[in-house]
Amino acid sequence: MIGTKLGGRYEILERIGGGGMALVYKGLDILLHRKVAVKMLRQQYVNDEEFIRRFRREAQAAASLSHPNVVSIYDVGQEGDLHYIVMEYIEGKTLNEIIKERAPLPVEEAVHYAAQICDALEHAHHNGIIHRDIKPHNILIGKNGRVKVTDFGIARAATSSTITQTGSVVGSVHYFSPEHAKGTNTGEKSDLYSLGIVMYQMLTGELPFHGESPISVALKHLQEDAEDPRRINPMIPQSLENIILKAVRKKPDERYQSARAMMEDLETCLQPERRNEPKISFHHDDHDDDENTLVLPAIRPNQQVQIFDDEDDEEESGGPGKTESAASKSSPPPKKKKKTGLWITILVLVALLLAGAIYFVQGKVVVAEVPVPNVKTDTLQKAQEKLTAAKLGYEVEEVADPQPAGIVIDQNPQAGMKAKEQTKVKLKVSKGPELKKMISVVNHNVDDAKAQLIQGLGLKEDQISITYRYSEDQEANTVLEQTPREGEDLNPAAAAVKLIASKGKETIKMPALVGLSKEEAISRITVSKLKLGAVTEEPSYKVAKGKVIKQFPYEPDNDVPVGQSIGLIVSSGMPQEAGQMIVNVPLVPSSEGKKSTFKVLVSDAQGDNREYRTETISSPSAVDVKVIVAPDKNAVITVKEDDKVVSVTTRTYQDFLNQQSGSPSPTPTPPQTGGQTSMQQSGGSKLISSGGEEKGKGKDKDKDKDKDKNKDKDD
Structure with a gap:
């Protein structure tokens, strides 16, 4: 079924459950792109026209229900011999x-869940729909704690059809109401009885009635408290x-009159003034018909099951106390007693002969029982060998499973049970994991791609x-x-x-090029x-x-895309x-004959305070x-x-121009020895010196003479 599309709209994704009436699959509504639950009837019901008719009518009626605590039914359809219901998909547990x-x-x-179930039943009853199969299996609890009641349509269709055909009662016997067990009409109060049993189980962890067979449990619903x-x-x-005690009363009249009444009682039951x-x-009426002992006939193969009231039996037989009188009135005449005795003897002999024949035939016909071997986790071939050796047959159903293909993942009957020889053991064999088609995530963001792979492919x-x-x-x-x-x-x-994802464009750290020669920079x-981009020159x-003044558009250590x-x-x-x-700058020690260290610093157009x-x-x-x-420096x-x-010592741009034109440039006054330190300025020069003024003048005169000589030579 996996991958099948129903009605050209509902794609079956995986099986998520099943019961005696139907199998449940998770599906996708392709048209609305939403998850749905698809319930398909089992094959044994597809040829039952009466059942199908009731099923479709009741399912469509249930589809009219619209309540937050009722699972919505979206669609009812048929695909070949497959009858299905499309319902709301609930994320959660039963x-x-x-x-x-x-x-x-x-x-x-427990009270929170029960009140929501009551609310759902009140809505259904108001719309004329009785559930008839309230049990924990049909109650879904969403992840947000909201209750969703399901299976309204199937419950009624199954119950009605089965009673009509066989006269027996089909359903979940542990949650039956007494009137349901008797096969009589069920109504709103039957649903409340079943809810009482559900509450009993939620709060105690146990069911109120147990028995060796469904019939014995049904009898306890009728007879025992x-x-x-x-x-x-x-x-x-x-x-x-x-x-709870009021909900599970045997008499419907003693139960709650409506789901609303029960819900209102639940809403206040935990208030402090009510708890104790x-x-x-x-x-109690000991003579009530519902409380009388019931007689259950022995069950034989292919025999219909009925439940009788012992008082009905007494009425049909004339009742106790009338047997003796009737017998006396119908006693045969004395002359016929011998014939009667003869016939009785003959009948007894025939009965004995028949009993012996039956015993003999059973001895020949009865098939021996053998233990069922454990074949889980075996390969199919090995499982077949084990079953053949145990004188058992087998049926194989291949299903998708994480186990490797060809491995047995389940068997029925289970290991250790006994089965008659040649009984076919049903084997579920893995055909390998269910494969899915890989989707495309290229050109998607990495986070979006991961989300699609996790959510879409699992x-x-x-x-x-x-x-x-x-x-x-x-x-x-x-x-x-x-x-x-x-x-x-893809598995x-x-x-x-x-x-493989993008890191974006490759980048590098921008190197420092300023101060390098043009060739080094390139x-x-x-x-x-x-x-290499544009290269321009400018004076500096x-x-x-020939050295780099500036680099652009990126500064050193910037991240730069490769190829920029x-x-x-x-x-x-x-x-x-x-x-x-x-x-020419003179250097004159302050103490003659004593070593001094002179440091010359320059500030000009090339920079300041250069040593x-x-x-x-x-x-x-x-x-x-x-x-x-420079003109400005x-x-x-x-x-x-x-x-x-x-x-x-200071030189101006005018000094440079004067020198260019041949005008005399100012010279610094040499330092003089002795006396006070003085500050002299000549031609834009500043001189701080110590010593005598005459010595300085003499030197100046010598310099002037040297200049005159040089001038004459030039001439």
């Missing part, structure tokens, strides 16, 4: 599963026990591996490739899906998988000719207006200092002797 796992349930939880639930679970409040109310009592997160690589076309975290490919068969239980760009006071173009601005040398001058030179001398000396002046030469400023 109440039967919850009872098996956790019973007895907490009082508050259930044990007080508080004797089994003292935690049940008296108010709640009263509700007096135990409920009922008037994979687990650890079955999905992801690796990343750079991509020029796709943004980060986009799936580029997948394995398996779209449409390939959700063991598949390994590999995804080489660095090439090595870094970048492209501070950067030597990088532009350069390269120094073309000094600007045309730059003034290069050589200034130009350091000299250690013990006698007067001088150094030539190269400076560059003077040159300042600072001389420090043992970290103390001893002279400051």
Whole structure:
């Protein structure tokens, strides 16, 4: 059935349950793209026209119910000989599963469930629908705790059809009402009786009546009172026990008159003032027909089952006390007594002969019973060999299962039970896991792709591996490739899906190019998988000719996509207006004959406070200092002797122009010995010196003479 589409609309996904009347599958409504539950009638009912007619009529009537506590019926249809109902799909468990796992349930939880069931029954009864099969198996509990009652249509169709055909009672005998067990008409109060049994089981973990056969359980519903639930679970409040005892009364008149009345009682039973109310009592009528002992005839193969009231038997036979009188009136005449005795003797002999013949035939015909071997987990071949050796037959049904193909996953009858020779043991054999088609997740975001694989195909997160690589076309975290490919068969239980996703474009750290030569910068760009962009030149006071002044558009250490173009601005040398001058700066120790360390600092168009030179001398000396002046930047030469400023010489752009035109340039006044320290300025120079003024003048005169000589030579 898996993969079948019913009505061209409902796709069967997997089997999720089943009962005596139908099998239940999880499906997908392709038109509305929602999950549904599809209930299909078993094959033994497909040829029962009366059953089908009732089933369809009652299912369609149940489809008219619209209530939050009733499973909605969406559709009723037929596909070939398959009759199905499409219902609301509920994520959760049946109440039967919850009872098996956790019973007895907490009082508050049991009351919460029972009140919702009452609400659902009230709605159904108001619409003229009696459930007739209220039991934990037909009550679904959603993950949010909401109760959903199901199987309204099937319950009525099954009960009505079976009673009509066989005169016996079919259903869940542990939850039968007495009138249901007797095969008489059932009504709203029968549903409330069954709900009382369900509450009893929720709060005690036990059923009120047990027996060796369904008939014996049905008789107990008719004849016996259930044990007080508080004797089994003292935690049940008296108010709640009263509700259960009232719901399971034998007489319908003593039960709740409606589901609403029971629901209203449930809504208040846990209030503090009610929890310890007096135990409920009922008037007992020992002569009531429902309380009389019932006679059950022995059951033989192919015999219909009926339940008789012993008073009916007495009426048919004339009743006790009338037997003797009737016998005396019908006694045969004395002359016929001999014939009667003869006939009796003959009949006895015939009966004995028949009994002997039957015993003999049974000895020959009765088939021996043999134990059923355990073949679970065996291969099909090995299971067949075991069953053949045990003188048993087999039937094979292949089903999808995580077990490897050819392994027996279930058997019926089970191992250890006895079966007659040649009985066919039903084997469920794995045909391997159900395969699904791989979907496409290429070009999807990684998180979305994982969600689709987990939810759509049933994979687990650890079955999905992801690796990343750079991509020029796709943004980060986009799936580029997948394995398996779209449409390939995939086993959700063991598949390994590999995804390759984008890391985005590859990036590198931008190298520092400023200060490098043009050739070095271009080489660095090439090595870094970048492209050389525009290269321009411009003059610079501070950067030597041929070296990089600026890089763009990325600064050093920026993340740069591979292949980006990088532009350069390269120094073309000094600007045309730059003034290069050589200034002679005297260095005169403050103490003659004693060593002093002089440090020369320069601030000009090339930068500020550059350490130009350091000299250690013990006698007067001088150094030539190269400076560059600009129209807006003077040159300042600072001389420090043992970290103390001893002279400051300034050259302006006008000095440069004067030098260019041949005008005399100012010269610094040499330091003088002795006397006070003085500050002199000449031609834009500043001189801080110590010593005599005459010595300084003499030196100046000598310098002037030297200049005149040089001038004459030039002429």
